Amino acid sequence: MIAQEAQYRDWMLAALMGDAGAYRMLLGGLTRHLRSYYARRLDAAAAEDAVQETLIAIHTRRATYDPALPFTAWVYGIARYKLIDEYRRHKRRATVPLDEAADLFGHDDATDAIAKRDVTKLLDKLPPAKRQLVKDIKLDGVSVADAAARTGLSESAVKVTVHRAIKSLGDDLGERDADR
Amino acid sequence: MQTDDLIAHLSNDLPPVRNGAVMRVLLSAITLGVIGSTAVMVLVLHPRHDLAEAMTSFGMWTKLLYTFALTAFGFWQVERAGRPGADMVRPALLLALPVLAIVLLSLIQMNAADADPRLLLMGHTARTCALLVTMTALPTLAATFWALKRLAPTRLALAGTGAGLFAGAAGAFVYSFHCPEGAAPFIAVWYSLGVALTAAIGGFLGPRFLRW
Numbered sequence: 001m002i003a004q005e006a007q008y009r010d011w012m013l014a015a016l017m018g019d020a021g022a023y024r025m026l027l028g029g030l031t032r033h034l035r036s037y038y039a040r041r042l043d044a045a046a047a048e049d050a051v052q053e054t055l056i057a058i059h060t061r062r063a064t065y066d067p068a069l070p071f072t073a074w075v076y077g078i079a080r081y082k083l084i085d086e087y088r089r090h091k092r093r094a095t096v097p098l099d100e101a102a103d104l105f106g107h108d109d110a111t112d113a114i115a116k117r118d119v120t121k122l123l124d125k126l127p128p129a130k131r132q133l134v135k136d137i138k139l140d141g142v143s144v145a146d147a148a149a150r151t152g153l154s155e156s157a158v159k160v161t162v163h164r165a166i167k168s169l170g171d172d173l174g175e176r177d178a179d180r
Numbered sequence: 181m182q183t184d185d186l187i188a189h190l191s192n193d194l195p196p197v198r199n200g201a202v203m204r205v206l207l208s209a210i211t212l213g214v215i216g217s218t219a220v221m222v223l224v225l226h227p228r229h230d231l232a233e234a235m236t237s238f239g240m241w242t243k244l245l246y247t248f249a250l251t252a253f254g255f256w257q258v259e260r261a262g263r264p265g266a267d268m269v270r271p272a273l274l275l276a277l278p279v280l281a282i283v284l285l286s287l288i289q290m291n292a293a294d295a296d297p298r299l300l301l302m303g304h305t306a307r308t309c310a311l312l313v314t315m316t317a318l319p320t321l322a323a324t325f326w327a328l329k330r331l332a333p334t335r336l337a338l339a340g341t342g343a344g345l346f347a348g349a350a351g352a353f354v355y356s357f358h359c360p361e362g363a364a365p366f367i368a369v370w371y372s373l374g375v376a377l378t379a380a381i382g383g384f385l386g387p388r389f390l391r392w
Contacts (some may be wrong), residue, residue, distance in 0.1 A: 015194065016197045018195060019194075023191040024187060050370035052183055055187065061392075063201035064332045066266065068342050071263075074264045077264025077332075086272045177348060
């Protein structure tokens, strides 16, 4: 059972009876999950469009929610449908992601921000030159060849530097966990 | 528009949803569809001329009960297909019950002492039966698609197949009043084939016409 199920379902049932306050809380809560869900699967502009599309779909199709079934599964069904719709519209890929409702409700944009902050904090431990290389290659997707050209290092030197930097960060995390 | 503004806008005017809203959409569309299918049967195919007499025959009731059971379970499938996150497997499994029943009855009739297996299986209209069932089903199929599009189907091929199955079964029920056959083996093969054909058409058209 998904943690938010009881709260969201209560809001939904109230909203179906016309309670605008509960509805606003519900849509606000769902938006945080939807943002994170689409941000992990679409580019930024498409993701916010998909969030709004899904909110509108939830609104116009709200009568199709059967109170005998889990509310989170209903929202997830719509979110996934709108994701596939988005893929289809841009003809980007025909395959359907193999995820499930827990994937939608396990994240929200607040936890995503924390994760991003954690990575940034961790990278700050590296000396600036190494930090830039790791950020370029591992986070921003710059190719090894481009990074080598930019820094004047050989490609193999770039690879070794990045590999060692990641390893040292990993060791660092491992020590911290062992201390606990 | 900012997402926060959208939320404010959506929750601004929030009329309560009436109970049974989904059922009302489905039933009103399907009523129209079945009227259309009946019109096809009455005007194009014509009811069998000995209908009054046939209404007391075992064969007629075999057809009506079999197709009605398929229609009822098919309807349940359509209702589930219109709701995101609902389970469509259980209603699909239930469809096996009437099929099992007609197969059993067919075996009994085929194994009777004076049985003519060829006649029981092929009757006199085997060549056209499945296609005419599908033709009779088309108005109901269109109406069911129209209704489903107003709900929220999320797996369109599956939803289309469910709609086709329901419409095929309803079409077969209506077609029963035209069709002169009554042997269980005939019904088990040719009626079922007509239903399956309509389901296949629905499954093919679903991803094209059920998007919302």
